[in-house]
Amino acid sequence: MTNNLCVILGDQLSSNISSLKNFKKNQDKILMMEVFNEATYANHHKKKLVLVFSAMRHFAKELQEKGVSVTYSKINKSQDNFTKELSSQCKKIQPKRIVITHPGEYRVLQEIKKWEKVLKIPVSIVDDDRFFCTIDEFKKWTEGRKELRMESFYQMMRKKYQILIDNNGKPKGGKWNYDIKNRKSLPKNHPDVPKPLQHKPDDITKQVIAEVKKKFPKHFGDLEPFWFAVTHEQAKKSLNDFIKNRLSMFGPYEDAMAQEESFLYHSVLSMYLNIGLLEPKQIINKVLEKDGIKVESVEGFVRQILGWREYIRGIYWYTMPKYSKTNYFDAKNKLPKFYWTGNTEMNCIKNCIEQTIKESYAHHIQRLMITGNFALIAGIKPEEVCEWYLSVYADAYEWVELPNTHGMTLYADGGVLGSKPYAASGNYINKMSDYCKDCKYDVKQKEGDDACPFNYLYWNFFLKNQKKLEKNPRLWTVFSNIKKMSQEKKSQIRNNSKKFLIQISK
Ligand SMILES: Cc1cc2nc3c(=O)[nH]c(=O)nc-3n(C[C@H](O)[C@H](O)[C@H](O)COP(=O)(O)OP(=O)(O)OC[C@H]3O[C@@H](n4cnc5c(N)ncnc54)[C@H](O)[C@@H]3O)c2cc1C
Ligand code: SF4
The missing domain is CATH 1.10.579.10 (DNA Cyclobutane Dipyrimidine Photolyase, subunit A, domain 3)
Structure with a gap:
């Protein structure tokens, strides 16, 4: 009989994910599920579906190669959701306990909270410690504040983690925020900007592309060419490529737009970060290691990850579920076709x-x-x-x-x-x-x-x-x-x- 069944969701593909902290190879098992409901609750871009399924399959393979027991259900039945698939797997695996890292979305948390009752098995939801700021810490930060502005949250995080802080406790370069230097437009004869690293699909990805083509033909967007990273190793290469080729100009051209430059000097890392192929701390450490980069680029980039990304997550969990119903201007028009x-x-x-x-x-x-x-x-x-x-x-x-x-x-x-x-x-x-x-x-x-x-x-x-x-x-x-x-x-x-x-x- 299995002791703990650790459920890993599609955006929890980090090797050090908190649900695996006390994992014992000889007693515990991992379950990963591709389910129809998750693939279809929005009209997800076909490339997004390939990214998530391929990255999940690669992660499962990585774990299996380390001798970990992974049960993996591939997308097949059209009525599947997490609860249905989990209960059918539990009948076979018979775990004593289910362990899962806190999900990213409120909708999924509501589903997980019903598992104990439906499955009659204890369920432990552990904090997602991949973020710099916990949900509780953010709530504490909001206490007694009239306004919840990103800037003061960001300064608090900089101080707490001693990021871009000098020996006197002051912000490096003298200012907390170089936003004013992040507003250049691209000059007319600007040389071509180095493109993000493109990865060649391997057999696993090719298989996923074929499945998405067949099962989700009406979903939004072009399926190919598909070049996203789908493993930790590839995502790390994409990070290094950004730091080497685009970080130095990230700051000055952060707000620019150009018809022929889809990516400009942006990192194009959010899709990897959000599913666990990269970690926020890993990215920031790597960026800070690099010498000779203008302060407006380093600070501008750190602000996006340590500031905006963490603050946005804090606001989400602080305000849900009411937030999703807000419509201050009472806007009524339909989204144009x-x-x-x-x-x-x-x-x-x-x-x-x-x-x-x-x-x-x-x-x-x-x-x-x-x-x-x-x-x-x-x-x-x-x-x-x-x-x-x-x-x-x-x-x-x-x-x-x-x-x-x-x-x-x-x-x-x-x-x-x-x-x-x-x-x-x-x-x-x-x-x-x-x-x-x-x-x-x-x-x-x-x-x-x-x-x-x-x-x-x-x-x-x-x-x-x-x-x-x-x-x-x-x-x-x-x-x-x-x-x-x-x-x-x-x-x-x-x-x-x-x-x-x-x-x-x-
Ligand atoms: C209407 C709208 C919807 C958005 N939806 C998403 C979304 O679904 N997922 C998502 O990750 N980002 C979203 N963003 C934020 C931001 O646009 C993207 O994170 C960014 O464009 C991703 O590209 P990049 O990796 O090249 O980012 P870069 O410009 O290189 O920035 C570096 C990193 O900082 C983080 N970041 C930057 N700005 C934000 C922000 N405002 N909120 C949270 N993180 C930020 C991202 O992780 C990003 O990878 C949205 C922004 C807007 C205005
Ligand atoms: S609609 Fe045309 S003119 Fe107006 S801002 Fe867009 S590109 Fe410019």
């Missing part, structure tokens, strides 16, 4: 969506300031926007996707996460990218059929939500401009917006 096809004449959106279809990747500014900004100013329902982000990106899991969508992008949480909505007109997009020069619309025009839709939708958004936003000191300039606006101009903005929104809803 072009989010799934890229079929729009707005070149910035077309480019980002076509890239997403191909790569299952878009960098942060494309997600936030193009597809996200449009959804915000066009008043798209948060749940539909969320469903889209959760489906299309290889790194998408609710714990990280939801606060980024509801909080950072849509301000649907009414300001829990951000101090103001990230709304922007065509001017910002034109400044930070080369999209506008190839667009049917004219970014300089504010009104009429040829005007850039971001221009009038931007003002329409603030006019519509004036009561909810006009007291926000960070929006003082916006509302002082609105005060100066003639009634005629306001009507023109409203009419242009109405016409355009009807057009895209068809």
Whole structure:
């Protein structure tokens, strides 16, 4: 009889995962399950499905080669969920106890909490210690605070882990945050940017590609060419490649966008990090080891992982399940069809969506300031926007996707996460990218059929939500401009917006 049955989920593929801390080879077993429900609860990009299944199969093989007993159920029956598959395996394995690391998603935690009752076996849920900040520690940090801003959380984490702190306890380089130096656009004759490392699919991955092609033909996105890392070793090579070839320019061009550069100087590591092929601590240590990198690149990158990623997870567990229902602006419009096809004449959106279809990747500014900004100013329902982000990106899991969508992008949480909505007109997009020069619309025009839709939708958004936003000191300039606006101009903005929104809803 088996003592402990350790269940490892598809985003828990770390060799030192907490559920295996006291694992005894001669008494315990591991169970890994590919289940239909998990593959289909969102319209996951085909590359995301291949990534997760292939990485799971490689991890199982790695463990088996170390002499560990792993029961692995491959995707087959169309009605499967974790509970059904686990109960059928428990009948065969007869474990005394089930051990599992705390899942990433609230939905999965609710399912796990029912296991003891359904299976009549004790279940231990152990903390996921791959993060710098525990869920409880984050909750403590929130106590007595009026505002839960990332910046103060980040400073607390820097101090706690002594990261980029000098001998006097001050931030290295003199500042906590070099955000101001992270805003360059890419110059016209900038040389080609080194691409992320591409890995050749082996036999296991080829088999998964064939299965995904057959079983999930209607899912979003291109299946091939598939080049993601699917093992710890490959992911480590991708990390080293980023540090060698792109980290130094990460800071200056962090907010830039370019039509021919899908990845720019970004790390393209989130998809590996989120399933356990890389660890946050491993990435930060490796980045800090590298000499001669500009402080705005090192700090900018550390801020994303130690700051944003940890803070986002904290907000998720602190606010769920209420957070997923937030809709501060009462946004009611449907997600336009072009989010799934890229079929729009707005070149910035077309480019980002076509890239997403191909790569299952878009960098942060494309997600936030193009597809996200449009959804915000066009008043798209948060749940539909969320469903889209959760489906299309290889790194998408609710714990990280939801606060980024509801909080950072849509301000649907009414300001829990951000101090103001990230709304922007065509001017910002034109400044930070080369999209506008190839667009049917004219970014300089504010009104009429040829005007850039971001221009009038931007003002329409603030006019519509004036009561909810006009007291926000960070929006003082916006509302002082609105005060100066003639009634005629306001009507023109409203009419242009109405016409355009009807057009895209068809
Ligand atoms: C609407 C929206 C939805 C998003 N959904 C997801 C998601 O489902 N999964 C996801 O991992 N990230 C998400 N992000 C955050 C961010 O866009 C991605 O982490 C990043 O683009 C991944 O690319 P990269 O690895 O090249 O990141 P880099 O730019 O190289 O950044 C380094 C790392 O920092 C972390 N990071 C950076 N920004 C954030 C952030 N805002 N929140 C959390 N971690 C961050 C990521 O782990 C990333 O790998 C979303 C952002 C927005 C605006
Ligand atoms: S003109 Fe407007 S719609 Fe066209 S690419 Fe520029 S910002 Fe996007």
